[in-house]
Amino acid sequence: MSDQVVLARIGKPHGLRGEVTVRLHTDDPERRFADGTVLATEADPGTGVPRALTIRSTRVHQGVWLLAFEEIPDRTGAEGLRGTRLVIDAAELGAASDDDPDTFAEDDLVGLAVVDPAGESLGEVVGLVLGAAQDRLVVRLADGRQGQVPFVAALVPEVDIGGGRLVLDAPAGLFDLEA
Structure with a gap:
């Protein structure tokens, strides 16, 4: 794969016309996203989302940004696409994303070790939640709990993809909300 x-x-x-x-x-x-471009999709199993749009x-x-797809004629169909990822093979992407050192693909972040500024292990990045104002990293802590960090x-x-880690300078108590 x-x-x-x-x-x-x-x-x-x-x-009402299927825009998202x-x-x-x-x-x-x-x-x-030029007109006529066919993009592969990633969606939860059983959602009925086409494999390509x-x-x-x-x-x-x-x-x-608003997109409309040939396969989705109306708002009802568009509602079913919520959360779907539009993807491309990395080989087709080229090196354009390497130009901006502050741009990271979700796949590059997941699996990175999370350490504090002193280098002590805090956990691992397990996901990225996209937000309207800012994105949040999902971190699985050493004790198994998960927390989100802006x-x-x-x-x-610091994000060091090559080194397999990122530095998290979290304020005290950030992960203690459930305690």
């Missing part, structure tokens, strides 16, 4: 890179994650429907909002994970949306139209509305430079000052 080839490595897949997430280009976007589908959010909520917009309007998307959270971009590409720095070249005009090229990646064909871009019907793309536009930006009040700063939000993925911002103030809290995550």
Whole structure:
């Protein structure tokens, strides 16, 4: 199986004609989402999401990217796409994403060791939650609990993909909300 890179994650429907909002994970949306482009999808099993979607139209509305697909004619179909990832083979992506040192693919982050500024192990990155204001890393702590951390430079000052770790400078009590 080839490595897949997430280009976007589908959010909520917009309007009645099958448009959806998307959270971009590409720095070249005009090229990646050109009309007629066929993109592979990743969705939860049993959701009925097609394995590939064909871009019907793309536009930006009040700063939000909206996509419509040939296979999705209406709002009901668009609602079923929520959470679906639009992906591309890593080989097709090229090295464009290497230009920005502050851009990370979710697949690159998952599995990284999480350490504090002194180098002490805190846990491991197990996911990324995309948010409207900011993304959050999902961290599995050494004791098995999971917590979410805003993925911002103030809290995550260093991401070392090659070294397999990221530094988390978390305030005291960040993971103690359930205690």
